[in-house]
Amino acid sequence: MALLQISEPGLSAAPHQHRLAVGIDLGTTNSLVATVRNGISVVLNDAEGRALLPSVVRYLADGNVQVGESAQAMQSEDPINTIISAKRFMGRGLSDIRDTLGVPYRFVDAPGMLQLRTVAGVKSPVEVSAEILKVLRARAEEALAGELVGAVITVPAYFDDAQRQATKDAARLAGLNVLRLLNEPTAAAIAYGLDNASEGVYAVYDLGGGTFDISILKLSRGVFEVLATNGNSALGGDDFDQRIYCWLLEKNNLSALNAQDTRLLLTRARASKEDLTKHAETSLTALLSGGETINSMLTRQDFHVMSQNLVANTLQPVRRALRDAGLKVEDIKGVVMVGGSTRMPQVQRAVAEFFRQTPLTNLDPDKVVALGAAIQANVLAGNRSADDWLLLDVIPLSLGIETMGGLTEKIIPRNSTIPTARAQEFTTYKDGQTAMSIHVVQGERELVSDCRSLAKFDLRGIPPMVAGAARIRITFQVDADGLLNVSALETGSGVEAHITVKPSYGLSDTEITRMLQDSNQHAQDDMLARALREQQVDAEQLIEAVENALVQDGAELLNQAGQTRIRASMDGLRAALQTADHQAIKRAIAALNDTTVTFAQARMDKSVSHALGGRKITDLEGV
Amino acid sequence: MPVSFNFQQNFFQLFGLPEHFRLDNAQLDQQYHALQTQVHPDKFAHLSEAERRMSMQMATRTNEAYQTLHEPVRRARYLLGLRGVDTQEETNTAMPMDFLIEQMEWREAVEEARQSGDVVELEKLETRLRHEVQLLQELLAVKIDDEHSYAAAAEGVRKLKFLEKLAEEIVSAFDTMDN
Numbered sequence: 001m002a003l004l005q006i007s008e009p010g011l012s013a014a015p016h017q018h019r020l021a022v023g024i025d026l027g028t029t030n031s032l033v034a035t036v037r038n039g040i041s042v043v044l045n046d047a048e049g050r051a052l053l054p055s056v057v058r059y060l061a062d063g064n065v066q067v068g069e070s071a072q073a074m075q076s077e078d079p080i081n082t083i084i085s086a087k088r089f090m091g092r093g094l095s096d097i098r099d100t101l102g103v104p105y106r107f108v109d110a111p112g113m114l115q116l117r118t119v120a121g122v123k124s125p126v127e128v129s130a131e132i133l134k135v136l137r138a139r140a141e142e143a144l145a146g147e148l149v150g151a152v153i154t155v156p157a158y159f160d161d162a163q164r165q166a167t168k169d170a171a172r173l174a175g176l177n178v179l180r181l182l183n184e185p186t187a188a189a190i191a192y193g194l195d196n197a198s199e200g201v202y203a204v205y206d207l208g209g210g211t212f213d214i215s216i217l218k219l220s221r222g223v224f225e226v227l228a229t230n231g232n233s234a235l236g237g238d239d240f241d242q243r244i245y246c247w248l249l250e251k252n253n254l255s256a257l258n259a260q261d262t263r264l265l266l267t268r269a270r271a272s273k274e275d276l277t278k279h280a281e282t283s284l285t286a287l288l289s290g291g292e293t294i295n296s297m298l299t300r301q302d303f304h305v306m307s308q309n310l311v312a313n314t315l316q317p318v319r320r321a322l323r324d325a326g327l328k329v330e331d332i333k334g335v336v337m338v339g340g341s342t343r344m345p346q347v348q349r350a351v352a353e354f355f356r357q358t359p360l361t362n363l364d365p366d367k368v369v370a371l372g373a374a375i376q377a378n379v380l381a382g383n384r385s386a387d388d389w390l391l392l393d394v395i396p397l398s399l400g401i402e403t404m405g406g407l408t409e410k411i412i413p414r415n416s417t418i419p420t421a422r423a424q425e426f427t428t429y430k431d432g433q434t435a436m437s438i439h440v441v442q443g444e445r446e447l448v449s450d451c452r453s454l455a456k457f458d459l460r461g462i463p464p465m466v467a468g469a470a471r472i473r474i475t476f477q478v479d480a481d482g483l484l485n486v487s488a489l490e491t492g493s494g495v496e497a498h499i500t501v502k503p504s505y506g507l508s509d510t511e512i513t514r515m516l517q518d519s520n521q522h523a524q525d526d527m528l529a530r531a532l533r534e535q536q537v538d539a540e541q542l543i544e545a546v547e548n549a550l551v552q553d554g555a556e557l558l559n560q561a562g563q564t565r566i567r568a569s570m571d572g573l574r575a576a577l578q579t580a581d582h583q584a585i586k587r588a589i590a591a592l593n594d595t596t597v598t599f600a601q602a603r604m605d606k607s608v609s610h611a612l613g614g615r616k617i618t619d620l621e622g623v
Numbered sequence: 624m625p626v627s628f629n630f631q632q633n634f635f636q637l638f639g640l641p642e643h644f645r646l647d648n649a650q651l652d653q654q655y656h657a658l659q660t661q662v663h664p665d666k667f668a669h670l671s672e673a674e675r676r677m678s679m680q681m682a683t684r685t686n687e688a689y690q691t692l693h694e695p696v697r698r699a700r701y702l703l704g705l706r707g708v709d710t711q712e713e714t715n716t717a718m719p720m721d722f723l724i725e726q727m728e729w730r731e732a733v734e735e736a737r738q739s740g741d742v743v744e745l746e747k748l749e750t751r752l753r754h755e756v757q758l759l760q761e762l763l764a765v766k767i768d769d770e771h772s773y774a775a776a777a778e779g780v781r782k783l784k785f786l787e788k789l790a791e792e793i794v795s796a797f798d799t800m801d802n
Contacts (some may be wrong), residue, residue, distance in 0.1 A: 019669070058759050149669070179668050316801045382669030390660050417690070419664060419683045433631060479679055480664035541671055593673060600673075 019149040019181065021381035022140045023187070023373025025165065026129060026153055028087040029235055029340065031055050032367065033136040034374035035144060036383075041191065041371040044143045052366060053139075055209075057131045058082040059120035067135045078102040079263040081089045083239055086132075088210045089114055089125035090170075091162030096234075104259030113166065126170045133174035150177035152377035155367050156185035156211040158317075158396045160442050161454050161484050168390030168481065179380040179479040180538030181565065184208070185215035186226060186393055187372035188338040191363060193219050200333035201227070203321075205351055205359065206369075207314060207341040210236040214318045216325040216332075222389040228324035228415045230398045231319035235310065237273070237341035243306045244269035248284065251296055261288045268294075276300045277343045304346045311350045318354065323416050335359040340366050392417050395482050401474065402439035402448045411476050413445065418482055423475040433466040436472060440486055459488045528582065534584040539577050541587055546570055546596060549603060557602045569595040633705060634688035636659065644699055644767040646692065655689045672712050695760050696783045699767065708773040710780040722782060729789055737796035745800075749793050 022035045022044075030052040034043045043051045050069070058071035059081045062387070066074070075082045085488050087476060089097065094109040107115040114447045115124045132152075140148060153171050155164055164181055171178045185204035192198065206213040213231040217224055245266050249255065257265070268284050276298070286294040291293040322328065342348065351359050363371070376391070394417055400410040401424075412422050428436065436459045443451030462470050469524045546566065554563050569592045576588035635642045638654040660666070662685055667678035691697045700710050729752070736744040759782055766776040 180665070221656075319801060320798065323794060376665075380665055380668035388660070390663060391665055392658060392659065392663075417686045419679045420686050421683045477679075477683070480682070538671060542673075545671075 007450065019381040019383055020140075020146045021149050021151065021374075021377040021383070022136075022144075023182075023370050023375070023377045024133065024136055024154065024171075024176075025184070025187075025370035025373060026132065026155075026170075027055055027208055027369075028085050028089065028211060028238065029055055031136060031456060032370045032398045033140050034367070035140065036374050036378035039184055041374045041378075043367050043370055044140055044141055053132065053135060054084075055087065055132055056082060056084045057086065059118040059123065059127045065120075065131050067237075075258055076264040076267060079104060079259040079599070081120070082263075083116060083118070083123070083128045085210050086125045088234065088238070089116075089240075090129065091160070091164075091166040092125075096115070098587050104262050106549045112162070126173060128165050129167070129170035130173035130524050132173055133176060137174055137176055148176070149381045150179035150377065152182050152187075152371050152373045152380060153178055153517070154187050155422040155482075156180050156206075156208070156233055157185050157213040157215050157226075157229040158211065158232070158233045159482075160397055160451065160452055161399075161482070163233065164482055168483070177423055178403065178481075179377055181483070182373055182376055183213070183215065183226070183229070183393055183482075184211075184369045185213045185229070185336075185338060186224065186391065187370075187376065188363075188368045189215070189219070189224055189372065190219050190375050190389075191368045191372035192336050192393070193217075193224060201325075201327065202334045202336060203318070203332050203355065204336045204338055205314075205342065206231075206338035207339065208233070208339040209349060210238050212236060212317065213313050214314075216321050216327065218590070223392065225392045226394045226415075226417075227327070228321045229394055230321040231396065232313065232317060235313060236339075237270075238345070239271040239310055240273055240307050240341065241266055243310065244272060244284075247298070247302075248294065248296060249307055249350065252294055258289060261286075261290075265287070265294070272298055273303070273344070276303050277345060291589050300345070307344075311346055314347075315350065315354055329355055332357075336368075338359045338365050338368055368548055372414055375462045387520040391515065393480075393482070393623060394418060395420070395478055397442045397452075398444055399440070399442050399448070399454075399476055399478070399484060400451070404443060406448045408441055408443070408446060408448050408451055411474075411477060418478050419480050421475060421477040423473055426472045426474060427468045428462065428465065428470045428472075429467055431467050431533050433467065433470070434462045434464055436462065437462045438474065438486075438488060439505050440476075442484075454484065455486065457486075457488075459490070462490050480529045532580060532582040532585075535582040535589065536577065539573055539585050539589055542592060543570060543573060546592065549596075549599070553599075553603055562599065566592075566595055566599065627776065634691050634701060636689050638692065640692070642694075642702060642705065644702055644764045646698065647722065648693075650777060651689070651692055655685070658685050661694065661721070668718070695763070696787060699763050699780050702767060703773055703777055703780065707774055708777055712778045712781055712784050715777075715781065718778075718785075722785075726785055726789070730792070733789070733792050733796055737799060739801055742797075742800060745793060745796055749790075750784060752790060756790075759786065760784050 020035070022033050023041075024033050027032060032043055032051055032053060034041055035040075044321065045051050046053070052069045054072040056068065056075060058066040058078060058255050064348070071082055072084075074476075075084060091113055093112065094107055094114045096105075097107075097114070108115040108117050108122055109221065110124075113124060113126070115122045116128070137148065137151075151171065153167060153176070155167050159167070168178055168181060185206045188204050188206065189202065192202075201216065201218050204213070204215045206215075211231065211233050212235040213229065215229040216227045218227055233450040248265055248269065249257075264286055268286050272282045272284050280298070281297060281299040284296045284298060288294065332355055335350070335355045335357060337348070342351075342359075342365050343363070348359060379388075394415045395412065396414060398410045398414045399409045399412040403409045409424075411424055412420060414595065426436070437456065438459060439448065439456045440454045441448055441451040444452055445451050459472060462472070471491045473486050475489070475490055477485045477487075479485070550563065550566065573588040575587070575594050576584045579585070633642075638647065638651060638658065640651065640654065659682060662681035664675060664678045664682055665787050667675045691701050703710055729748075732737055732744070732748055736748060759779055763776055763779045763783070766779060
């Protein structure tokens, strides 16, 4: 914790030039990057003028990687090394993937998250996603002719903690500074809301390639408030392709296809699905590797029948979200359609029937998420915006811990506005018990085994006491990215055992470093240079802040010894700055932060009571 | 939890609202939005890690304050706490017999609707329950704001807690019907 400078509301600390920031929609099928230029959010195209980058990564034996169109072109020919829809595997174990039927990969079961064996070695979904993000980052830096301050990466609103953490890790691995993980429907709402200056309660129905989200938002005078969200992070356009694929197998009496043929038919299935948005019927032809020819006609009507339970499956989360928001269908002023899969006529019809109104489709459902993310990225990067708005989002799934008998005790309920924190006290059940196991889970079910396991850790060093005397305080903190941090504190004896837990599925800093080392040396040099620059800037800012704070409040809030200690720690940081060693600077920053904790706290109390107590809240309005 | 981050004000003071159970929801929303506009992490995203962390703590407390005042049962519990009255929801289980019998009947009705998959009946129960909750809240306002009879108010909170659990059961019944 360092010294917080509270500037006058509405004034930024220092004037600065336009900072380059982008919004990235990391989609199951396609990904894209957008930015705000001259006050308008625009999607950045590649050299060929294409906005959508297919989320396809192909690994080659020589260590090279193809991403996008070139990889997609090879998906039938080289299906095992060409990874599509990697988003479905983010933060997922092998047992989570419902049907591996029709997915030609060589999965490797690994703790926390599955991996894929390719000709270039075993890759995690995080590494695959990072390849996509690297291409988008390069595209943006070229188009904007400068280095990015940061990026907003969008995630499905219904992504759980493991999936969010994996996405953030992928961005870090791609060398991106993540300004925020933003929920996709919320991003779409920003693009729509600001565009149409809307007020009232809106539903965002987002059916992508592999995920489904529904968010209910209240828009009022510059505030976007998510009232409830729900969804299914394993339901999307891919499943509709799968239905056509299964129908093809059945119709042509095929079984046990090889990887190439499987991929070929899935590609044909997707093409015919897209064709059926415009035509009443379509023909599927394919030449299989064994020389067999497939030639089948598919009508829109048949496709609707075979996919109707998928469409119905999206309406169940919609009903739950409405109920959680305490609203009825008639309270919804408008329905925004997001995601390429909402182009399917049967989806549009079902949504229109449910909400009893025609859904809004005036923004391109493939681009609206990236456009909204770019608008938010621009603001988060610190660029001034003519109209300021506030975004209040929620966590999609309840967080809890395991209690006796394998039951879940909910600590933070779903749809809590973030950031949020909740603490709960626990005690020992045996005399002399010195350790306690804590199992953190996410989900709505009663049984721990039905929820997602996020982390398990032991709290050790509890002083031996009679049963029930120890007081273990477990705190869940969910930040504005929707990511969880758990800490435990033993307070009963006055002896503090403190532990901060990073959930086990997340990549540690050393793992990130190892992955970076695996990639080429050049990129690593870039990262080190960036890390050094960042640490230098942080160090200089910190020194300046501490200097100012000492001048302002040092004499009032600190004794002589306290001031000397801080001065010494500052000298240590100045010395570290000379070394050009980012780790050393980082350590010195941490040391100075530690030394100033109490001082910072005293200043916080003073300034906050001053800032908020000095005048009435009504004075703060509209600033 | 950012307990060490100590706003000196209680939740009512934080939003500049009078310490009453009766509450102008529109005003609460307005003050909440005004305060979050100042402290939300989105406003600090471009600043140092220390400032971002501090912002998270302030925004967390602001959300906690809003949730506490926004939900009537929590607001009543909090207000009684400020007046030094413990609502004893865990320890005091001595409820009036007629209330308990009523609760049993409610539960049976919900369970019956769940088992027969009767959505219409469940919706009726939900509407009735909402009405009951409203009556109890109005009573609570009288006990706390007008009569200052906090012991009676604490019992009101305990009753509302029962109804809250019932509402949760109705929601979970709706959920099982969806499956």
